[in-house]
Protein backbone atom coordinates (compact mmCIF):
# COMPACT_ATOMS: atom_id res chain seq x y z
CA UNK A 552 0.00 0.00 0.00
CA UNK A 553 1.43 3.39 -0.95
CA UNK A 554 1.26 6.44 1.25
CA UNK A 555 -1.58 7.96 -0.72
CA UNK A 556 -3.93 4.98 -1.07
CA UNK A 557 -7.06 5.30 1.04
CA UNK A 558 -7.05 3.25 4.21
CA UNK A 559 -10.29 4.17 5.89
CA UNK A 560 -12.43 4.70 2.80
CA UNK A 561 -12.99 1.35 1.13
CA UNK A 562 -14.67 1.19 -2.25
CA UNK A 563 -17.12 -1.70 -2.20
CA UNK A 564 -19.58 -3.05 -4.77
CA UNK A 565 -23.31 -3.10 -4.14
CA UNK A 566 -25.44 -1.27 -1.62
CA UNK A 567 -23.47 -0.09 1.43
CA UNK A 568 -25.51 -2.12 3.92
CA UNK A 569 -24.95 -5.40 2.05
CA UNK A 570 -22.58 -7.55 4.04
CA UNK A 571 -21.20 -9.72 1.20
CA UNK A 572 -18.97 -7.08 -0.45
CA UNK A 573 -17.55 -6.19 2.97
CA UNK A 574 -16.86 -9.84 3.79
CA UNK A 575 -15.06 -10.23 0.43
CA UNK A 576 -12.44 -7.61 1.47
CA UNK A 577 -11.84 -9.28 4.84
CA UNK A 578 -14.64 -7.54 6.72
CA UNK A 579 -15.40 -8.85 10.25
CA UNK A 580 -12.10 -10.83 10.27
CA UNK A 581 -10.70 -8.39 12.84
CA UNK A 582 -13.83 -8.91 14.96
CA UNK A 583 -13.44 -12.68 14.72
CA UNK A 584 -9.79 -12.33 15.76
CA UNK A 585 -10.72 -10.17 18.76
CA UNK A 586 -13.32 -12.69 19.89
CA UNK A 587 -11.29 -15.83 19.40
CA UNK A 588 -7.58 -14.96 19.61
CA UNK A 589 -6.91 -11.63 21.31
CA UNK A 590 -7.48 -10.70 24.93
CA UNK A 591 -8.85 -7.18 25.64
CA UNK A 592 -5.41 -6.18 26.94
CA UNK A 593 -3.78 -7.36 23.72
CA UNK A 594 -6.27 -5.30 21.67
CA UNK A 595 -5.56 -2.22 23.77
CA UNK A 596 -1.80 -2.80 23.36
CA UNK A 597 -2.14 -2.96 19.59
CA UNK A 598 -4.08 0.31 19.59
CA UNK A 599 -1.52 1.98 21.83
CA UNK A 600 1.30 0.85 19.56
CA UNK A 601 -0.57 2.12 16.51
CA UNK A 602 -0.61 5.62 17.99
CA UNK A 603 -4.20 6.12 16.77
CA UNK A 604 -5.60 9.43 18.03
CA UNK A 605 -9.28 10.37 18.19
CA UNK A 606 -10.67 11.92 15.02
CA UNK A 607 -13.57 13.71 16.79
CA UNK A 608 -11.59 16.89 17.42
CA UNK A 609 -9.35 16.53 20.46
CA UNK A 610 -6.83 14.03 19.06
CA UNK A 611 -6.68 12.08 22.33
CA UNK A 612 -4.77 8.73 22.17
CA UNK A 613 -7.40 6.04 21.58
CA UNK A 614 -5.54 3.12 23.22
CA UNK A 615 -5.06 5.12 26.43
CA UNK A 616 -8.77 5.88 26.61
CA UNK A 617 -9.76 2.23 26.06
CA UNK A 618 -7.23 1.16 28.70
CA UNK A 619 -8.77 3.51 31.27
CA UNK A 620 -12.27 2.10 30.78
CA UNK A 621 -11.11 -1.53 30.54
CA UNK A 622 -9.26 -1.32 33.87
CA UNK A 623 -11.80 0.81 35.71
CA UNK A 624 -12.68 -0.56 39.15
CA UNK A 625 -16.40 -0.15 38.31
CA UNK A 626 -17.50 -3.08 36.20
CA UNK A 627 -20.71 -1.55 34.85
CA UNK A 628 -19.47 0.24 31.72
CA UNK A 629 -20.95 1.61 28.52
CA UNK A 630 -19.82 2.31 24.99
CA UNK A 631 -21.10 5.13 22.77
CA UNK A 632 -20.05 5.91 19.21
CA UNK A 633 -20.35 9.66 18.69
CA UNK A 634 -22.02 10.30 15.33
CA UNK A 635 -23.53 13.62 16.40
CA UNK A 636 -21.61 15.58 13.72
CA UNK A 637 -23.05 19.09 13.50
CA UNK A 638 -20.14 21.46 12.86
CA UNK A 639 -20.27 23.72 9.79
CA UNK A 640 -17.97 22.33 7.10
CA UNK A 641 -17.59 18.86 8.65
CA UNK A 642 -19.30 15.98 6.88
CA UNK A 643 -16.81 13.09 6.94
CA UNK A 644 -18.71 11.03 9.53
CA UNK A 645 -21.84 11.32 7.44
CA UNK A 646 -19.90 9.89 4.49
CA UNK A 647 -18.68 6.93 6.57
CA UNK A 648 -22.12 6.28 8.05
CA UNK A 649 -23.65 6.29 4.60
CA UNK A 650 -21.02 4.33 2.68
CA UNK A 651 -19.24 2.17 5.27
CA UNK A 652 -21.79 1.09 7.91
CA UNK A 653 -20.26 -2.38 8.30
CA UNK A 654 -16.77 -1.00 8.89
CA UNK A 655 -18.15 1.29 11.58
CA UNK A 656 -20.18 -1.51 13.09
CA UNK A 657 -17.10 -3.75 13.23
CA UNK A 658 -15.17 -0.98 15.00
CA UNK A 659 -18.04 -0.55 17.47
CA UNK A 660 -18.23 -4.28 18.19
CA UNK A 661 -14.49 -4.42 18.90
CA UNK A 662 -14.66 -1.35 21.15
CA UNK A 663 -17.71 -2.53 23.11
CA UNK A 664 -16.30 -6.03 23.58
CA UNK A 665 -12.82 -4.77 24.58
CA UNK A 666 -14.07 -2.55 27.40
CA UNK A 667 -16.72 -5.16 28.34
CA UNK A 668 -19.60 -2.73 27.94
CA UNK A 669 -22.94 -3.60 29.49
CA UNK A 670 -24.75 -1.75 26.67
CA UNK A 671 -23.57 -0.06 23.49
CA UNK A 672 -24.97 2.72 21.34
CA UNK A 673 -24.41 4.74 18.21
CA UNK A 674 -25.58 8.32 18.85
CA UNK A 675 -26.47 9.64 15.43
CA UNK A 676 -27.33 13.15 14.22
CA UNK A 677 -31.12 13.05 13.81
CA UNK A 678 -30.90 14.73 10.40
CA UNK A 679 -28.87 11.80 9.02
CA UNK A 680 -31.93 9.74 8.14
CA UNK A 681 -30.58 7.85 5.13
CA UNK A 682 -27.42 7.04 7.08
CA UNK A 683 -29.55 5.85 10.01
CA UNK A 684 -31.47 3.54 7.67
CA UNK A 685 -28.25 2.17 6.13
CA UNK A 686 -26.91 1.38 9.59
CA UNK A 687 -30.16 -0.33 10.59
CA UNK A 688 -30.03 -2.58 7.54
CA UNK A 689 -26.32 -3.30 8.08
CA UNK A 690 -26.99 -4.28 11.71
CA UNK A 691 -29.76 -6.65 10.58
CA UNK A 692 -27.45 -8.32 8.05
CA UNK A 693 -24.58 -8.62 10.55
CA UNK A 694 -26.98 -10.09 13.08
CA UNK A 695 -28.24 -12.67 10.59
CA UNK A 696 -24.60 -13.79 10.13
CA UNK A 697 -24.05 -14.10 13.88
CA UNK A 698 -21.64 -11.13 14.19
CA UNK A 699 -23.79 -9.62 16.93
CA UNK A 700 -26.69 -10.72 19.13
CA UNK A 701 -26.62 -13.75 21.40
CA UNK A 702 -23.54 -15.99 21.62
CA UNK A 703 -21.67 -14.10 18.88
CA UNK A 704 -19.81 -16.49 16.53
CA UNK A 705 -20.19 -19.21 19.15
CA UNK A 706 -17.74 -17.39 21.46
CA UNK A 707 -20.19 -17.15 24.35
CA UNK A 708 -20.41 -13.35 24.09
CA UNK A 709 -23.74 -11.45 23.88
CA UNK A 710 -23.51 -8.05 22.23
CA UNK A 711 -26.10 -5.65 20.80
CA UNK A 712 -25.58 -2.20 19.29
CA UNK A 713 -28.50 0.22 19.62
CA UNK A 714 -29.05 3.28 17.45
CA UNK A 715 -29.90 6.46 19.33
CA UNK A 716 -31.28 9.44 17.42
CA UNK A 717 -29.46 12.59 18.59
CA UNK A 718 -30.82 16.00 19.57
CA UNK A 719 -29.52 17.77 16.50
CA UNK A 720 -27.57 20.56 18.11
CA UNK A 721 -23.86 21.33 17.83
CA UNK A 722 -23.26 21.10 21.58
CA UNK A 723 -25.01 17.71 21.68
CA UNK A 724 -21.89 16.35 19.92
CA UNK A 725 -19.74 17.31 22.92
CA UNK A 726 -19.38 13.97 24.65
CA UNK A 727 -20.76 14.84 28.09
CA UNK A 728 -23.68 16.80 26.59
CA UNK A 729 -24.38 13.79 24.39
CA UNK A 730 -24.45 11.48 27.43
CA UNK A 731 -26.76 13.90 29.28
CA UNK A 732 -29.18 13.93 26.34
CA UNK A 733 -29.11 10.13 26.16
CA UNK A 734 -30.43 10.13 29.72
CA UNK A 735 -33.37 12.32 28.72
CA UNK A 736 -31.88 15.56 29.98
CA UNK A 737 -31.03 18.76 28.04
CA UNK A 738 -27.87 18.40 25.94
CA UNK A 739 -25.62 20.47 28.18
CA UNK A 740 -21.95 19.67 28.85
CA UNK A 741 -20.82 18.57 32.30
CA UNK A 742 -18.00 20.24 34.16
CA UNK A 743 -14.62 18.65 33.41
CA UNK A 744 -12.79 17.81 35.57
CA UNK A 745 -14.16 15.79 37.31
CA UNK A 746 -16.84 14.44 34.96
CA UNK A 747 -14.83 12.82 32.16
CA UNK A 748 -16.81 10.01 30.50
CA UNK A 749 -14.08 7.43 31.20
CA UNK A 750 -14.91 7.85 34.93
CA UNK A 751 -18.39 9.34 34.98
CA UNK A 752 -20.22 8.63 31.75
CA UNK A 753 -23.63 7.22 30.92
CA UNK A 754 -25.66 6.75 34.15
CA UNK A 755 -22.56 7.97 36.00
CA UNK A 756 -20.60 4.86 34.98
CA UNK A 757 -17.29 4.56 33.06
CA UNK A 758 -18.07 5.06 29.38
CA UNK A 759 -15.97 4.80 26.26
CA UNK A 760 -16.87 7.49 23.71
CA UNK A 761 -15.27 7.48 20.29
CA UNK A 762 -15.84 9.27 17.03
CA UNK A 763 -17.06 7.46 13.87
CA UNK A 764 -13.79 7.86 11.97
CA UNK A 765 -11.71 6.76 14.97
CA UNK A 766 -13.73 3.54 15.14
CA UNK A 767 -13.54 2.95 11.38
CA UNK A 768 -9.73 2.82 11.76
CA UNK A 769 -9.87 0.08 14.40
CA UNK A 770 -10.71 -3.05 12.33
CA UNK A 771 -7.92 -2.28 9.86
CA UNK A 772 -5.38 -1.81 12.66
CA UNK A 773 -6.35 -5.15 14.20
CA UNK A 774 -6.32 -6.84 10.80
CA UNK A 775 -3.02 -5.40 9.53
CA UNK A 776 -1.19 -4.60 12.76
CA UNK A 777 0.04 -1.42 14.41
CA UNK A 778 3.21 -1.33 12.30
CA UNK A 779 1.16 -1.17 9.11
CA UNK A 780 -0.81 1.73 10.52
CA UNK A 781 2.29 3.74 11.41
CA UNK A 782 3.71 3.50 7.88
CA UNK A 783 1.85 6.64 6.86
CA UNK A 784 1.36 9.94 8.64
CA UNK A 785 3.74 11.53 11.11
CA UNK A 786 5.50 9.95 14.07
CA UNK A 787 3.13 11.52 16.62
CA UNK A 788 0.03 11.43 14.36
CA UNK A 789 0.13 8.21 12.40
CA UNK A 790 -2.42 7.11 9.82
CA UNK A 791 -4.63 9.11 7.53
CA UNK A 792 -7.31 11.72 8.11
CA UNK A 793 -10.56 12.30 6.28
CA UNK A 794 -10.65 15.97 5.30
CA UNK A 795 -14.04 17.57 4.64
CA UNK A 796 -13.11 20.22 2.08
CA UNK A 797 -15.64 22.99 1.41
CA UNK A 798 -15.99 26.67 0.51
CA UNK A 799 -14.20 28.29 -2.40
CA UNK A 800 -12.74 25.25 -4.17
CA UNK A 801 -13.58 23.70 -7.50
CA UNK A 802 -13.94 20.19 -6.12
CA UNK A 803 -15.31 20.18 -2.58
CA UNK A 804 -15.65 16.76 -0.96
CA UNK A 805 -14.10 14.18 1.34
CA UNK A 806 -10.40 13.46 0.82
CA UNK A 807 -8.40 10.87 2.71
CA UNK A 808 -4.75 11.89 3.03
CA UNK A 809 -1.86 10.93 5.29
CA UNK A 810 -1.63 12.99 8.48
CA UNK A 811 0.92 15.73 7.93
CA UNK A 812 0.00 16.35 4.27
CA UNK A 813 0.63 20.02 3.38
CA UNK A 814 -2.50 22.16 3.19
CA UNK A 815 -1.47 23.17 -0.34
CA UNK A 816 -1.89 19.61 -1.60
CA UNK A 817 -5.44 19.45 -0.23
CA UNK A 818 -6.54 22.77 -1.72
CA UNK A 819 -4.72 22.68 -5.03
CA UNK A 820 -4.38 19.00 -5.99
CA UNK A 821 -7.52 17.60 -4.36
CA UNK A 822 -9.77 20.66 -4.41
CA UNK A 823 -8.62 21.85 -7.84
CA UNK A 824 -7.97 25.41 -6.62
CA UNK A 825 -10.37 28.32 -6.33
CA UNK A 826 -13.21 28.83 -8.88
CA UNK A 827 -13.39 31.74 -11.34
CA UNK A 828 -9.63 32.39 -11.20
CA UNK A 829 -9.93 33.94 -7.75
CA UNK A 830 -7.31 33.59 -5.03
CA UNK A 831 -7.47 32.12 -1.55
CA UNK A 832 -7.78 34.75 1.13
CA UNK A 833 -7.94 32.53 4.21
CA UNK A 834 -8.51 28.95 5.27
CA UNK A 835 -10.10 27.50 8.39
CA UNK A 836 -7.98 24.33 8.73
CA UNK A 837 -10.07 22.88 11.57
CA UNK A 838 -13.52 24.40 11.23
CA UNK A 839 -14.71 27.77 12.57
CA UNK A 840 -13.47 27.16 16.15
CA UNK A 841 -9.79 27.37 15.25
CA UNK A 842 -7.71 30.29 13.97
CA UNK A 843 -7.56 30.89 10.22
CA UNK A 844 -4.38 30.56 8.19
CA UNK A 845 -3.34 32.55 5.11
CA UNK A 846 -1.80 31.43 1.78
CA UNK A 847 1.76 32.02 3.04
CA UNK A 848 1.10 29.08 5.40
CA UNK A 849 0.07 26.61 2.70
CA UNK A 850 3.05 24.37 3.42
CA UNK A 851 1.77 23.71 6.93
CA UNK A 852 1.52 19.98 7.63
CA UNK A 853 -2.06 19.04 8.44
CA UNK A 854 -1.84 17.14 11.71
CA UNK A 855 -2.83 17.83 15.33
CA UNK A 856 0.62 18.86 16.56
CA UNK A 857 1.87 20.93 13.62
CA UNK A 858 -1.32 23.00 13.49
CA UNK A 859 -1.30 23.51 17.25
CA UNK A 860 2.30 24.69 17.04
CA UNK A 861 1.23 27.15 14.32
CA UNK A 862 -1.39 28.62 16.67
CA UNK A 863 -4.44 26.90 15.20
CA UNK A 864 -5.82 23.33 15.23
CA UNK A 865 -6.96 20.40 13.13
CA UNK A 866 -10.21 19.70 15.05
CA UNK A 867 -12.16 17.18 13.03
CA UNK A 868 -10.53 18.43 9.80
CA UNK A 869 -13.39 20.48 8.39
CA UNK A 870 -11.32 22.62 6.02
CA UNK A 871 -13.16 25.73 4.81
CA UNK A 872 -11.59 27.85 2.05
CA UNK A 873 -12.45 31.56 1.74
CA UNK A 874 -11.70 33.44 -1.49
CA UNK A 875 -10.59 37.03 -2.04
CA UNK A 876 -14.10 38.17 -3.03
CA UNK A 877 -15.31 37.53 0.52
CA UNK A 878 -15.69 40.15 3.22
CA UNK A 879 -13.96 38.71 6.28
CA UNK A 880 -16.16 40.72 8.63
CA UNK A 881 -19.29 39.22 7.04
CA UNK A 882 -17.73 35.73 7.06
CA UNK A 883 -16.80 36.05 10.74
CA UNK A 884 -20.28 37.36 11.58
CA UNK A 885 -21.82 34.29 9.92
CA UNK A 886 -19.90 31.95 12.22
CA UNK A 887 -20.39 34.22 15.26
CA UNK A 888 -24.13 33.90 14.67
CA UNK A 889 -23.74 30.13 14.51
CA UNK A 890 -22.01 30.06 17.91
CA UNK A 891 -24.67 32.37 19.37
CA UNK A 892 -27.50 30.14 18.19
CA UNK A 893 -25.75 26.93 19.23
CA UNK A 894 -24.66 27.99 22.73
CA UNK A 895 -26.70 25.83 25.12
CA UNK A 896 -26.87 28.79 27.52
CA UNK A 897 -25.72 26.86 30.57
CA UNK A 898 -22.56 28.86 31.40
CA UNK A 899 -23.03 32.64 31.72
CA UNK A 900 -19.76 33.53 29.88
CA UNK A 901 -20.87 31.47 26.89
CA UNK A 902 -24.53 32.52 26.96
CA UNK A 903 -23.71 36.25 27.23
CA UNK A 904 -20.36 36.12 25.44
CA UNK A 905 -21.62 34.55 22.23
CA UNK A 906 -24.58 36.98 22.09
CA UNK A 907 -22.34 40.02 22.66
CA UNK A 908 -19.69 38.88 20.20
CA UNK A 909 -22.32 38.39 17.48
CA UNK A 910 -23.98 41.74 18.30
CA UNK A 911 -20.71 43.68 18.05
CA UNK A 912 -19.76 41.82 14.85
CA UNK A 913 -23.16 42.69 13.33
CA UNK A 914 -22.76 46.36 14.29
CA UNK A 915 -19.40 46.57 12.55
CA UNK A 916 -20.51 44.63 9.46
CA UNK A 917 -23.62 46.81 9.06
CA UNK A 918 -21.65 50.06 9.27
CA UNK A 919 -22.84 51.04 12.72
CA UNK A 920 -19.65 50.17 14.59
CA UNK A 921 -17.14 52.47 16.26
CA UNK A 922 -13.50 52.08 17.30
CA UNK A 923 -14.81 51.49 20.83
CA UNK A 924 -16.86 48.53 19.56
CA UNK A 925 -13.78 47.00 17.99
CA UNK A 926 -11.86 47.45 21.26
CA UNK A 927 -14.77 45.94 23.24
CA UNK A 928 -14.90 43.01 20.82
CA UNK A 929 -11.28 42.12 21.49
CA UNK A 930 -11.62 42.72 25.22
CA UNK A 931 -14.62 40.40 25.33
CA UNK A 932 -12.66 37.68 23.53
CA UNK A 933 -10.03 37.88 26.28
CA UNK A 934 -12.69 37.63 29.00
CA UNK A 935 -14.53 34.58 27.70
CA UNK A 936 -11.69 32.50 26.25
CA UNK A 937 -11.07 29.36 28.29
CA UNK A 938 -14.26 29.72 30.32
CA UNK A 939 -17.32 27.48 29.94
CA UNK A 940 -17.87 23.77 30.53
CA UNK A 941 -17.01 23.02 26.89
CA UNK A 942 -14.90 24.78 24.27
CA UNK A 943 -17.76 26.43 22.35
CA UNK A 944 -17.20 29.95 23.69
CA UNK A 945 -13.44 29.60 23.35
CA UNK A 946 -13.97 28.72 19.68
CA UNK A 947 -16.23 31.77 19.25
CA UNK A 948 -13.52 34.02 20.73
CA UNK A 949 -10.66 32.44 18.77
CA UNK A 950 -12.61 32.99 15.54
CA UNK A 951 -12.99 36.73 16.17
CA UNK A 952 -9.43 37.19 17.45
CA UNK A 953 -7.97 35.47 14.42
CA UNK A 954 -10.14 37.48 12.04
CA UNK A 955 -9.12 40.82 13.60
CA UNK A 956 -5.45 39.79 13.79
CA UNK A 957 -5.28 38.82 10.13
CA UNK A 958 -7.78 41.25 8.60
CA UNK A 959 -7.82 44.27 10.90
CA UNK A 960 -7.71 46.58 7.88
CA UNK A 961 -11.11 45.23 6.77
CA UNK A 962 -12.61 45.94 10.19
CA UNK A 963 -11.11 49.46 10.12
CA UNK A 964 -12.50 50.01 6.63
CA UNK A 965 -16.03 49.16 7.84
CA UNK A 966 -15.63 51.68 10.66
CA UNK A 967 -14.29 54.42 8.37
CA UNK A 968 -16.81 53.96 5.52
CA UNK A 969 -19.73 53.20 7.85
CA UNK A 970 -20.75 50.36 5.55
CA UNK A 971 -19.47 47.05 4.25
CA UNK A 972 -17.00 47.81 1.42
CA UNK A 973 -17.91 44.51 -0.24
CA UNK A 974 -21.51 45.59 -0.75
CA UNK A 975 -22.49 48.22 -3.32
CA UNK A 976 -22.62 51.72 -1.84
CA UNK A 977 -26.14 53.19 -1.55
CA UNK A 978 -27.02 55.77 -4.23
CA UNK A 979 -25.33 59.12 -3.59
CA UNK A 980 -22.62 57.66 -1.34
CA UNK A 981 -19.05 57.58 -2.64
Ligand SMILES: Cc1cc2nc3c(=O)[nH]c(=O)nc-3n(C[C@H](O)[C@H](O)[C@H](O)COP(=O)(O)O)c2cc1C
Nearest residue numbers: 605606607633635636637724725726761762765942
Ligand atom coordinates in the same frame (compact mmCIF):
# COMPACT_ATOMS: atom_id res chain seq x y z
C1 LIG B 1 -19.08 21.79 20.89
C2 LIG B 1 -18.49 20.44 20.60
C3 LIG B 1 -19.06 19.60 19.65
C4 LIG B 1 -18.52 18.34 19.38
N1 LIG B 1 -19.11 17.55 18.43
C5 LIG B 1 -18.59 16.32 18.17
C6 LIG B 1 -19.20 15.46 17.20
O1 LIG B 1 -20.20 15.82 16.57
N2 LIG B 1 -18.64 14.24 16.99
C7 LIG B 1 -17.52 13.81 17.70
O2 LIG B 1 -17.07 12.68 17.50
N3 LIG B 1 -16.94 14.60 18.60
C8 LIG B 1 -17.44 15.82 18.87
N4 LIG B 1 -16.85 16.60 19.83
C9 LIG B 1 -15.71 16.03 20.58
C10 LIG B 1 -16.21 15.05 21.66
O3 LIG B 1 -16.51 15.78 22.84
C11 LIG B 1 -15.21 13.94 21.99
O4 LIG B 1 -13.94 14.52 22.20
C12 LIG B 1 -15.09 12.85 20.90
O5 LIG B 1 -16.34 12.32 20.55
C13 LIG B 1 -14.20 11.73 21.41
O6 LIG B 1 -13.97 10.77 20.40
P1 LIG B 1 -12.50 10.51 19.83
O7 LIG B 1 -11.57 10.34 20.99
O8 LIG B 1 -12.63 9.27 19.02
O9 LIG B 1 -12.14 11.71 19.00
C14 LIG B 1 -17.37 17.89 20.10
C15 LIG B 1 -16.79 18.73 21.06
C16 LIG B 1 -17.33 19.99 21.30
C17 LIG B 1 -16.67 20.86 22.33
